[in-house]
Structures are given as C-alpha cells and as structure tokens.
Amino acid sequence: MSLLEIKNLTVEFRTANGPFRAVDSVDMTVEAGDLRAIVGESGSGKSVSMLAMMGLLPWTANITADKMEFDGQDLLKMSARDRRKIIGKDVSMIFQEPMSSLNPCYTVGRQIKEVLRQHTPLTRSERQARAVELMDQVGIPDPAKRLSAFPHQLSGGMSQRVMIAMALACKPKLLIADEPTTALDVTIQAQILDLLIDLQKTEGMALILITHDMGVVAETVDRVSVQYAGQRVEEQEVNALFTDPHHPYTAALLAALPERATGKHLPTIAGVVPGQFDRPKGCLFSPRCAFADDLCHSTQPGKASADLGEALCHHPLKNGQPVSEEPA
C-alpha cells in the first residue's frame, strides 16, 4: 500500500468566465520515506494539486479524482471533520512565504503548541517541552526564549524554520514543502533545503518538494515529476531525468539551465503557458514544442510507457531524439 496514491486528479476553479482547469488528470504515487519533487513553471498546477489533497482550496474549486488515498484512507469519501484529523498531523505542509504564513497576532510558541494541542494528548508542560525540542531540531538558537517571540521579530529564514517546526510537531508521515525557499536569500535557501533533507532522513518521513528550480531538484530529491499547464508530463528518477529527459518540455527546461548552457546565449522556451482562453486543442505544449507536428496540434497525447517516463507526448524523446510510440 502506498502512502499517497492519487489517480486522475482534476481541479477546476469556477470563475466569472467559466471554469478554469488548474490541474488536469494528474497521477501521483508516493511511498513511505520517498523524497521527490514536483517541478513546473508558475501556473502549472503543482501547488494546487497538493492543496486539493490537503483540502485547503477555496470553495470555488471543484475537485474530482478516480482515487485519492492517504495511508489507506480514502480522502474523497472522507468528511471534512475526519480529514482535519489527518492534516496537520500525518500530512503537513509548509508554504512559500514564511513571513506571511505565521499569524502576526500570536507568539511562535503558541502557534507550534496549537498543533500539539489539536492532535496529541500531551499536557501543557509536555507541549512546552516538545515545542522547545522542535525549535532546537530546526536549528533555532536559544529555542526556549524564542518561543515567546512574535513572527515580526523573526527573519524570513527563521520564520521558515518555525514553519518547519510546526509541520514536524506531530511527526508527519508526509511533508509537503511548497516552494519553501523561493522567498529567501540564496544563502538561506541552501540552509533550509539541507535542513529539510536532513529531517526527511532522520524522521523517516516522505517529502514532496514543490519547486520551479531544476537546480534545487538535482541536488536534493530522488524522483521528479514534471508538470506543465496542470498536467503531469513526465516522471522519472532524478539522474535518469537529467541524463535522458523523455518529454520535450523537460528537455527544454533542462536546456535552459545556465549550468548546462553550451552556446553563448541561454536557450529559452518561446511563448508562455496557455491560460484559460488559449488552451490548444491537441497537446498543451505543442505551440511551444520544437518537435510538434500535425498530430500534436490536433490530438491530445496519451501516456507513454514507464520506461519512457510516462511522458505525455506523441513523440517522446529518447537520447534527445523523438521516437514514435503509440500511447501505452
């Protein structure tokens, strides 16, 4: 049994101009202790799919899936009350903007202990002890004193450490880190990433890192899924992905990394992610794809086989060259 199993997840937002599909038929399987990343540009639906799983989307979101199970429990059939027993405890999440993700009105300590009070039978003094332990674990100096600090007295890096402490409070089985370093200084970014990876190992939890930074992915995770315009276009082990990307989008993303640039100019992907009104008829990436043909422009592709990274493509790449494979 997998820790998290999502099949055919689709999320649509009701807008004044009709429905907007932010996540489109996404599959995901996470085993206990997995370390993986979801990569994609802004608007590719990587956060939304995880927020949907957590039940944190606003009421305008319409969520459908064939299967959405966490630790053997069906999240689709579960009442909101039952789901609240899981989120914050067995699965927790940290966010992109640590400074605004903490409530300015309450002390850091109160916000950490609140999770413990909600999900554990610990007494007041045990909660205090656990909070100090957590603050220490995420590398905050003088933890006992810092518990009485208010969020505005902390730096961005410190705030993110507090968010991590809060997420770890009940020893979750799965931690979702939604662009945890995007809002931070470069030096702090590395520290926070190292901390997350360390904690993932010591706590033995699964970690899903949502990011748009391929460089971060290369250094940290084991397995990567790539999302584009709400669809998962490819999923592979990290080394395989970097050596032999199967989807043209992944290949183009990797080519755009400064470390990999060979020419004088950095290659870019022309165009933008399609929005609500300019969704192509066929493959969503076809308007920007170097390999697209008539089939790509007219028909939506199916998934390729597992050895081709389940690439959502008519002509998945192998060693940089398209192979013509009928969808599996």
Added chain:
Amino acid sequence: MLSFLLRRLLTFVPTFIGVTVVSFVFIRLLPGDPILLLAGERGVGEERYAELIKQFGFDQPIWRQYIDYLGGVLQGDLGTSFVTKKPVVTEFFALFPATVELSLCAIIVAVVLGIPAGVIAAVNRGKFFDQALMTTALVGYSMPIFWWALLLIIVFSSGLGWTPVSGRISFMYFFDNVTGFMLIDSLLSGQKGAFLSAVRHLILPTIVLATIPLAIIARQTRSAMLEVLGEDYVRTARAKGLSPLRVNGQHALRNAMIPVITVIGLSVGTLMAGAILTETIFSWPGIGKWMVDSIFRRDYQVVQGGLLMIASIIMIVNLTVDVLYGWINPKIRKG
C-alpha cells in the same frame, strides 16, 4: 508603553481647551436670554435683572467670563446650574449612570450580535445569510432613530403591551440609589420583580440605541474578515487541521479586529449623540435628556460642563482603543 501613554495624554490638552472654547462660544451664540427664560412668564424687574446679570457675571467682557470659567474648570469646578442651583458635576454624576447603563447595554448588544454576524457573513460570502444580513444592516444603518423608536413603541408598548413606554423602572418600586445603575440597584433592593421591571424598561431603548452601531460593526467585521480570510496565515491555520471555529473565530478574527475596534470606539461617540434622541423619546433620565433640557433653558454652565464631560469620555475611549490596537496586534505595539 508609558511614554506612549504620556504623549497621548499631552495631546488631550489642546483638544480639551478647544472643547471649552467651542462649547462656551456656541451656547452664547444661541439667541435667548437665560435670565428671562429663568424668570418665566411673570418676567423680572429692571433692577432685579441688573442684579442677576451681575450675579452670574454677565456684566464682565466675554473673554473675562471665559477665563473665569476656565479657571474654575482647572480646579474641577464646572460651575452651577442656573436652574437647579446645583453644581454641574454633581448633576452630571447623578445622571451619568443612567446613560452609561443604557449605552453599555447597547454597545454590548451591538458587539455580541454584530461581530459573530459579520464573521458568519464573511465565511459564507455571497450566500443567503450574507445577503440577508447585509441588506438588514443597510436598512438598520439608514433608519432614523426617532422613527424606529416610535415604531417599536407603537408595536411593542402600546400595541402588544409587552414593554413599558418610558422611564427606567415601574413606579411600584422604590429603593435607595446605591450605584445609580438600575439593574444593580434593583437586585440589591431585593424587591421581588424590581430587576425584571428594570430589564423590561431597558429593552426598547437598548434596541433603538444599538441599531446603528450593530449595523456598522457587522458590516465592518464582514469586510475586515473578507480581507483577512485570504491571508497566508489563515491557510496555515487550516493546514494544521484546526476546526473552522478556531480558524475563523480565532486566527482570522483577531487580525480582523483592528478596524472593528476602531468603529466600536467611534460608536461610543455615536451612542452619546444617539442617546440624546433615545433618552428624550423614552424619557430616560440620563445625560442626553439633561443636555437637551439645558439647551432649551439656556443653562450655560450645564451645557458647557456636560459637553466637556462627554468630550473627555470620548477622548478616554479613543485612548483605550489605541492601547487595544497594540494588545491585539503586537506588530503595531508602541515602544
């Protein structure tokens, strides 16, 4: 915190002096001679008139009168009523509890109903409750107080006979004035039914006085909540698995309270103004009715003193609001 308080108290000085000037000048700008009004229909002889002018100090130049008045105020003497011959301060504090009792009940009703209503409307934005509440609030806010009061009296007092028309308590009961608060005194008296009678007398004036603040507080709470509900820390609170009551009523509401506290503070001023109408309609023996009566009698000292006391109360309420800001949101706490 202490230096903040001291600085704020210093700003009271010009406001205070401003209020004395304005109240002193404006009551004198009103046509009508207090001495003639005092004398009534029988009139007063020329000799006696001159004597009275001298007695009240009206023979002095206006600036001299003002300086004398200000000197008295600084020593805690707000003057003596022309009509009752009692010190203004004594009269004020005799009537003040009645106004406080009514205003306090009104503000409690407004806060206790208004804040949850605003929260529920914001959480269910666009749905039936939200729209019904906002429409009702708009109606409540736009309604003339005197008309609303008369309507309630017609329906509940003269029509259904559920509540008394006016006054603070039934004539059946008589007891010592211990605190000046009828609810407390009636309980202390131990007389059967006295407390209930006091409550019944309070209901309609409270509803009338609470209507506008209630509408304002509900609307303000709703809009502040709508803003806060989209914040990241509200999502964090939900991601912790907290119940909607905790997420909305605690994490979100506390952040939304700043503008709400502001309008509650401002409502105190509105209440004082509203009390004048409400007290007059319900014959409620409080400050509002006292001020109106005094203006009609051109009782200069009472009008000046009463305005000054009311202004002071509003200043103190505003200071309290400023201190509360820091308590609610430590980010804006002053050093």
